[in-house]
Amino acid sequence: MTIFWHRRDLRTHDNAGLYRALRNETDVLPIFIFDKNILDRLENKADARVEFLQNEVSRLANEYREAGGAMRVFYGKPLQIWKKLLEEYPEIEAVYTNEDYEQYAKDRDFKVAKLVEGRGGRFRAYKDHVIFAGDEIQKKAGGPYTVFTPYMRTWRAKLDERISTMVNDEGKELKVSFYLKPYPNRKYFNALAPTSKFGKKELVVPSLQDMGFEPGNIDIPPTEVSRELIKNYDETRDIPGIEGTSRLGIHYRHGTVSIREKCLRAMKLNDTYVNELIWRDFYSQILQHFPHVENGPFREKYDAIPWINDEDHFQAWCAGKTGVPIVDAGMRELNETGYMHNRVRMIVASYLTKHLLTTWQWGEAYFAEKLLDFELASNNGGWQWAAGCGTDAQPYFRVFNPESQQKKFDPEFKYIKEWVPEYGTADYPEPLVEHKFGRERAIATYKEALNGN
Ligand SMILES: Cc1cc2nc3c(=O)[nH]c(=O)nc-3n(C[C@H](O)[C@H](O)[C@H](O)COP(=O)(O)OP(=O)(O)OC[C@H]3O[C@@H](n4cnc5c(N)ncnc54)[C@H](O)[C@@H]3O)c2cc1C
Incomplete structure (x- = not known):
């Protein structure tokens, strides 16, 4: 057997x-x-x-x-x-x-x-x-890439190195990268152990209740995404107020869709989408080569940053009550749906680690608890990027201005009004930390800590 x-x-x-x-x-x-x-x-x-x-x-x-x-x-x-x-x-x-x-x-x-x-x-x-695992994409001189763009170029070149033929559903012969060729499993189902070999009881799937859980009220996005969405992805992906991204994260994470199949389809429709799948491989190989990132910064000198870690500020951030509308909208979207738009993930992560000077590890853990699409490698990579301590990270002196981000990506307050209905009324609080003060304090704190190391 x-x-x-x-x-x-x-x-x-x-x-x-x-x-x-x-x-x-x-x-x-x-x-x-x-x-x-x-x-x-x-x-x-x-x-x-x-x-x-x-x-x-x-x-x-x-x-x-x-x-x-x-x-x-x-x-x-x-x-x-x-x-x-x-x-x-x-x-x-x-x-x-x-x-x-x-x-x-x-x-x-x-x-x-x-x-x-x-x-x-x-x-x-x-x-x-993944499409390519740890050692498959290496620098010319050997060793892993820690910067995305050259990694992406080598990744794409490797995909083109081996081309093979496949027959599609309509019986047409197609040339595809060997690395994306689908495995025709169903053809070999006769190798499965038959049900007749087992008792009925042995084939029961444990219920949620058997495991001490109960149903939640969160919808799971579908596994199929329209052609139009992927086709327009480069233009719609940064706007949180519209359905402009695939929401396939949870399916990639648990393999309820095939990464090869989705990548092959995206290659015909939108290159920017393929790039995002390459980011996924990139962070996966970072975790494989640098396992210390799971427990600390990729750039170890960032350990010296004296985080304020104010519990009340952190709780306000978690609850979407910072008084910064784009941050609050994102956190409320996360709390209610288990999802947060990528642009907004970057903004809330920047606000927590820069304006509130709270360790990225608290934010990382909160996301891990809440995100339907939680994936250790990408979550860790995203948080370390925002805090400036990761591979190919946002430099510490670049601090997102939440208001400019909102003006650029949610100019009509569509996203904000959806999640923060009291915005613009007397019920909405003042910001915990104003942008100018928060930015200057973050830069000064990071600079001092990093110069001393
Ligand atoms: C602080 C922070 C935390 C994050 N945590 C996670 C996480 O736990 N799990 C996760 O899958 N992604 C994470 N991301 C990356 C990205 O935000 C999500 O993959 C994306 O928002 C998921 O939505 P989508 O499926 O609609 O993505 P789409 O925009 O439709 O992208 C398609 C797929 O590409 C991959 N992808 C897209 N962007 C990235 C990226 N920057 N890094 C790695 N893979 C990417 C994902 O698998 C995604 O499902 C994080 C980003 C940040 C800034």
């Missing part, structure tokens, strides 16, 4: 690891583990991301069932589940999965691989979550 372990790849189509398992092996049993180590840390028991996962895993199990295949879903600590699984099925010869580059996941996989190999089995992991 072979196990295919789904994690951040909750789909059966164009799935690299699943394809290898189905092609190379027989009797392939897909599994998923709701990880208690992660779920126990979530304070909000109506966390929309858990509901999303539970729905998607149930959908996946149904999809397999309809094709005659079984899927087993567990709730617990991965290592303990694996120990039980290997005892229950001593005939397991191989485990296939897709790579996960976060440190927690790497440590977990290392331990599971040792368990499997200790019993004479094989553990195989494949690239699926």
